[in-house]
Amino acid sequence: MEKKKDRKSYRHMNGIEIIGLGKAVPETRLTNEDLRQYMDTSDEWIRSRTGIVSRHLCTGEESLTDLATEASRKAMEDAGIAPEEVGLVICATCTTDYMVPSVACAVQENIGIPGGVPAFDINAACSGFVYGLQLIYSLMNAEAACRSERKYALMIGGEQLSKMLDFSERSVSVLFGDGAAAAIVRGSSQKRFFCHTAAEGDRSALYAHTVGRNQIPAMEYKGKRIVSENPLQITEAYAAGIMKDGYLRMDGRKVFRFAVRVLAAEIDQMAEQSKVPAEEIDYIVCHQANSRIIDYVRKQKNLPEEKFFMNLQEYGNTSGASIPLALADMKDRGMLKPGTRIFCIGFGAGLTWGGCYLEF
Ligand code: UT7
Numbered sequence: 443m444e445k446k447k448d449r450k451s452y453r454h455m456n457g458i459e460i461i462g463l464g465k466a467v468p469e470t471r472l473t474n475e476d477l478r479q480y481m482d483t484s485d486e487w488i489r490s491r492t493g494i495v496s497r498h499l500c501t502g503e504e505s506l507t508d509l510a511t512e513a514s515r516k517a518m519e520d521a522g523i524a525p526e527e528v529g530l531v532i533c534a535t536c537t538t539d540y541m542v543p544s545v546a547c548a549v550q551e552n553i554g555i556p557g558g559v560p561a562f563d564i565n566a567a568c569s570g571f572v573y574g575l576q577l578i579y580s581l582m583n584a585e586a587a588c589r590s591e592r593k594y595a596l597m598i599g600g601e602q603l604s605k606m607l608d609f610s611e612r613s614v615s616v617l618f619g620d621g622a623a624a625a626i627v628r629g630s631s632q633k634r635f636f637c638h639t640a641a642e643g644d645r646s647a648l649y650a651h652t653v654g655r656n657q658i659p660a661m662e663y664k665g666k667r668i669v670s671e672n673p674l675q676i677t678e679a680y681a682a683g684i685m686k687d688g689y690l691r692m693d694g695r696k697v698f699r700f701a702v703r704v705l706a707a708e709i710d711q712m713a714e715q716s717k718v719p720a721e722e723i724d725y726i727v728c729h730q731a732n733s734r735i736i737d738y739v740r741k742q743k744n745l746p747e748e749k750f751f752m753n754l755q756e757y758g759n760t761s762g763a764s765i766p767l768a769l770a771d772m773k774d775r776g777m778l779k780p781g782t783r784i785f786c787i788g789f790g791a792g793l794t795w796g797g798c799y800l801e802f
Contacts, residue, residue, distance in 0.1 A: 457579075457631070463773045514596055531549060534571050534598065571597065641792045648690070784802070
């Protein structure tokens with residue numbers, strides 16, 4: 443990947459480019475075989491239905507903020523930039539460590555990115571990284587987000603999904619893993635960028651309700667109760683709510699049908715926007731949920747296997763981290779050369795989806 447530090451003005455930029463990537467995954471790696479100690483499953487079932495072989499899970503000593511910080515440090519090192527040069531921090535996550543502050547602000551503190559630049563999280567589940575790139579593109583072009591001397595955005599995708607997994611239930615818990623990856627993004631007048639994001643509100647296909655179940659009457663005003671939702675005041679009702687709603691739940695078949703529909707449509711959308719036909723694009727980096735989803739669409743579109751990068755066998759589904767983790771692995775394998783063109787396509791809870799066209 444080309445490492446440059448140009449000082450050109452943003453004024454005429456209209457694309458964005460990724461100039462650095464870094465990743466961090468927890469040390470603890472559980473194989474499908476390992477999971478058999480905890481539930482009635484098999485390597486054969488998981489592998490044949492999803493392509494997943496292992497996943498990395500945080501232990502008590504690791505947190506999402508730790509992973510996001512490490513990935514960000516590596517991305518900055520890869521791009522050759524200093525904390526003082528970062529002008530915007532966004533973290534795509536649906537498993538934040540704190541309700542407030544955001545993971546982005548925690549990373550800003552850990553890395554020492556000086557104050558005065560925006561830092562915030564977004565939640566678009568597995569489409570979060572694509573949503574984030576679209577935001578960066580818009581903000582940079584509006585010249586609103588970066589002070590003139592800070593030209594780079596830090597875009598993180600990070601998840602600690604193990605916090606939301608019910609390991610007594612085999613159908614969802616075997617699918618997900620933890621991890622983070624980060625990209626350094628800058629405006630470019632040479633590299634083209636196209637993006638499309640969308641959602642169709644659906645609260646039943648894929649959801650987890652982790653907070654807000656414990657409504658404690660705090661005040662009464664004109665006969666109406668103002669309730670406080672303090673998760674630390676554990677009542678029996680709250681505990682029951684956690685048991686019922688706190689974990690990630692999914693209607694797997696519904697999500698599968700949704701995923702193949704939007705993945706196929708988004709490949710066409712990206713080809714149309716970029717004017718690069720799918721047959722000519724170097725790689726299509728899909729959200730790493732299930733190899734069967736990718737294979738289904740690949741066959742439908744009659745595209746070769748080599749075009750679709752996959753690393754879900756190692757990490758499982760890492761939601762908002764999945765696309766940047768794939769890009770970081772591709773970089774490590776020397777697949778991102780100057781001129782490489784990619785479609786990235788995400789889909790997930792919301793239901794959300796989106797695609798972007800990137801040039802390296
Ligand atoms: O990032 C969000 C995007 N998410 C996705 O893209 C997920 C999309 N959906 C899927 O990938 C698939 O629907 C799954 C992999 C989640 C499930 O595959 P499926 O072919 O739809 O399986 P199923 O849920 O219909 O279950 C089939 C059988 C059931 O047994 P019976 O009722 O047929 O006897 C399940 O109880 O497989 C059983 N089963 C398991 N067996 C062993 C479910 N989970 C497991 C398991 N190990 N872990």
